Amino acid sequence: MSDNWVFEARRLKNAVGLEKADEIAFERLYNPDNIQKKLLRIKPGGEVIEKVID
Numbered sequence: 001m002s003d004n005w006v007f008e009a010r011r012l013k014n015a016v017g018l019e020k021a022d023e024i025a026f027e028r029l030y031n032p033d034n035i036q037k038k039l040l041r042i043k044p045g046g047e048v049i050e051k052v053i054d
Contacts, residue, residue, distance in 0.1 A: 003028075006037070 006012050013021040027034045037053040 039051045041049040
């Protein structure tokens with residue numbers, strides 16, 4: 001999942017709203033170590049599997 005995929009098509013703004021998306025974009029520029037991309041999978045039994053994406 002590239003940064004362009006997240007930011008270019010308004011996916012982030014649609015998911016979290018404009019204000020929070022702006023906060024995330026600010027952190028991405030000035031404190032990139034504070035931002036992570038995660039893939040979450042919820043199995044039918046309710047188990048959540050989390051994977052950090054580089």
